[in-house]
Amino acid sequence: MGLKKQLGMGVMSAVLGMSLIGGGTYAYFSSSETTNNTFATGTLDLSVDPTTIVDVKELKPGDSVTRDFELKNTGSLxxxxxxLETDYSVTDGEGDNTEDFxxxxxxxxxxxADKMDEVIYETTLSELKDMKPxxxxxEVFQEFLGDGGLEPESQDDLVVKFKFVDNGENQNQFQGDELNLEWTFNAQQGDGEEK
Incomplete structure (x- = not known):
């Protein structure tokens, strides 16, 4: 064989060897498994029954009204x-109000209801409006519900007493007034835990 032929055969062998190394096949054992995982969130749902707690007419200084209502946890958490956020508006009646009703x-x-004479917390409506929720x-709900809070599918009765305080002075400015109270209850979940 001539030198050219031997050199051509050598180059061809090198090219073939390189293609086998670069594109060669490898044999190995393998196994695979697929898992199905679910992350489902719970629900947080607080309801208040009845939704109208107080609807009183013909109120005069010294009158009070006691109402109870249910806080229900209808969620799963x-x-x-x-x-509790408090807001109210006053519609001025016959007098010119110089003070906040x-x-x-x-x-x-x-x-x-079993212990209606025991006060958890007492304040005025205007102070309650200014308080942070x-x-x-x-002041109120941690004492009322305790450390456990309100468990799923449970309820607890809350009793509230409203009193138009008779301060012993002329309160004619409030004659014919109407106070519309709005309470917004916002529920927060408990702490996260290891599942």
Missing amino acids: DIKNVL GDHIQVEFLYN EAVNE
């Missing part, structure tokens, strides 16, 4: 905190 409405949060939770 614990409710740790209940944040809410300063004259005393609010007492009481224990459930977290502070109301601390």
Whole structure:
């Protein structure tokens, strides 16, 4: 064989060897398994029954009204905190109000119906309106619901007493007034935990 032929054969062998190394096949054992995983969230659902707590007419200084209502956890998660936001508006009746009618409405949060004489927290409606919802939770709902909060599919009765305080002075400015109170209850979940 000539040198050219030997050199051509060598080059061809090298090219063939390189293609086998680069594109060669490898044999190995393998196994695979697929898992199906689910992450489902729970629900947080607080309801209040009845939705109209107080509807009183012909109120005069010294009158009070006690109402109870149910806080229900209709969700699947614990409710740790209940944040209460208070807002109200006053429609001025016959007098020219120089004072806030809410300063004259005393609010007492009481224990459930069995212990209605025990006050959890007492304030005026105007002070309650100015309180941060977290502070109301601390003063009222943590005491009322305890450390466990409100468990799923459970309910608890809350009793509230409203009193138009008779301050012993002329309160004619409030004659014919109407106070519309709006309470917004916001539920917060409990702490996360290892599942």
